[in-house]
Amino acid sequence: MAPLWGSSWSSKWGSASAADANASGSNDLKPSLAQILTSKRIRYTASALATVGFFFLLFHNYDRLPTLATMRGGYSAAAPSNADCLPAVVPVFDDASVDWSQYAYTQYVTNKEYLCNSVMIFESLHRLKAKADRVMMYPENMMDPAETNPQSHEAKLLVKARDQYGVKLVPVSVQRRSGGDATWAESFTKLLAFNQTQYRRVLNVDSDATILQPMDELFIMPPCPVAMPRAYWLFPKDKILSSQLMLVQPSEVEFDRIMKQMESSGRNDYDMEIVNQLYADSAMILPHRPYDLLTGEFRGDNHQNYLGTDREEFDPVAIFNEAKYLHFSDWPVPKPWITMSEGMRKDKQPKCENKNGQEDCTARELWNGFYTDFTQRRTKVCDTAARTRR
Template identity: 25%
Template sequence: MRLVSKRRIRFLVFTLFGLFAVFILSRCIVHFQYNEEIKYYKKYFQQKKDGLQEIYNPLEIKQIPEETVDDLYEARLEKELKNGQVIEWSKFAYVNYVTDVDYLCNTLIIFNDLKEQFGTKAKLVLLISRDLLDSNTSSNAEYIRLLLGKIQAIDESQVVIKLIDNIVKPKDTTPWNESLTKLLVFNQTEFNRVIYLDNDAILRSSLDELFFLPDYIKFAAPLTYWTLSDQDLEKSYHEIKHREKQPINLGSYTKILTKRIRKGQMIYNHLPSLPHSLYLNSNNIAQDIISSTSSVSPLFDFRGSGKVGKLKFASNMMVINPSKEVFDEIVEVTLPKVLNKKEKYDMDLINEEMYNLKKIIYKQFTYFRKVRKYFKPEVLVLPFARYGLLTGSLRRPSQYSMIYNDVLGYKTLDDNGNDISRDLNDTVAQSKYIHFSDYPLAKPWYYQSTKDFKCNIEEKTTEESEPELQACNIWNSVYESYMQYREICSV
């Protein structure tokens, strides 16, 4: 009996060892195959991209420079002017949501500026919690109705006010326990494309150009640039220049992109890529794909490490193609994953479950391998200095080099390869959407005047103090503008 038992144990050990060896061997074979395919397609897209029209590079996440966004918009306006291709503005919308009365005034400011100052023809959609209008539960119900009347009066046909039910995190007493209500923007399916805006921000210009990003892009947003270090940036420049053997001068891309847009040619493969070092675990894309183990739902059919890197999409400004299918997936599958988790809110859900930068590469390459010509990318990175600047960055001279070069991994250089000198005043003047974010400072509507929180630095004549003084003055000017705008909310 003992002999039989030993034989069984040996057999079991050899069987397990054999299975493990087969597993390792198969993994190595797959890894080798992925590596070879990736090498082939990287070379393929580098050499063939000028002639490609309907085949998209699945191995990159692309960034779009602000000049290219403007070129696409101008090209669409020219079609309307020359060829009579009328823009159906009723299919586009700016969207705000409000669950807190303190934020409603800023919706009025933003919508009024969009219509009266910037002349947008897109719809202006406010999603407002029905609880705020319940006179039995809201002490501000009358004030809210007066503000809603002002908002509607901006343009009776252009403004759309929808009553919504909040998405509330149970047992969560933080100020963000209703932030998941933001996800309702994905369900505004009467529109082809919407621009979602958090209303704790100041809008300085029209964003209409963002409606005319390529149709296949379903989601676009700036990145959380403030999480990056100088070392991260240097690593990204080195990656583009040496490993990818691509120029880091952004001008070399925008010139080509402008020409291709004028000719009606495909631009996606010519857009600057987001450096892999900023969001992948390793420099080896195949390794990241092979090491992916966590499965997700059929709609978001991709895998990858559930962890999110420090660089992710900001959720305070998003360009979205609303979809019933996507929203149903959010409600039925994605939302339940975070409702009862501590410190998990709208940006966490968007980045962990929907648009995880690491997972996107897996999704794109997996789909491309199956369908190739039918694959189309769905995600695009917007330049953050124009569309996602934080007020907190204005007081940090250490972040200036980053906001001057807001297509990550690339710089604006002159013909000699030197950084083109930029000025903070010009950069802020060209910024269209600036988010109030100066923790522990509260939002500006909680103060009577700028005197309560004004930035003051003792004036000195040394060169070292000049950047700080300039930053302080610019920061003050942004908040002073808001204080002037909010007079419109007097009732």
């Protein structure tokens, strides 16, 4: 049987001088431990054992290995997997250290009726000094984004948004699909937010709303492909995501998923259904307080879904003061740019309450104020007193 240390080692040491042999007192040369450990065969054997051990540990603990995203830390070019989404907690950050040009508030416009609403959203962001960029996706046939001499009313509004409110204009092809409800046929255009890959993160908000406070802190949330609040008015019976506000990490991968889901969706599936089909169980859940308050909440009698508890009293002023995004959703009350008869207003406005023997009409005053404020701002921002119909 060949010696363990191999022929190369014995050949080297077999040529030792006789004097060395005599000095050892023996004709049989015996290698030292250090010589054995440095032999080639020992090194090969140790390497093989180490490799086997490495792969055993690798496959035995594959689920504990860090992902590429976690090794890089924070945001990575590739959207993290759903398992990597952390709870929606705003980390401590310094405004001055954030490159806000990597983030944007986005709006989509499908027709001239909604163009004014979008410009109003950007006017609010400008007035409130929101730090992130502002991007409007609008029908490519409305105007060249570099237009300097607008003629149509739509073109003038687009130029106003660009020049006065710092909005970046992105012409797009409106995404339209016929379905059971013509109202939402073009709402798929909203999903183009997933394709704004020039940004690290975008916050898309519906334009039938009022922004009450900046929401820049959402951009610094832990990484996740999509973050949305729940439709709290349906919770807990239905755990549905609300697409009125979507925090998105644009990527080719996610946009491709969105487009494929659109192609296979049914006649009654629109933007909200599509995002729920894809992200219902994986999206980061944003708190609806303060990011998604419905105007209809002020008309209701039971506020447990919004408050999240039956132990808290609904304080209209406190709720309004904490809210950052107020969505006009008041069925059967029409949207605020559509004429509402005085009879409907009086019939549907919140009821006054009796508190400590006195009449309290705070909720009613706030609710009426929402609609009055919207009408006044629409006239001022869009320079028109005409209310358009949906």
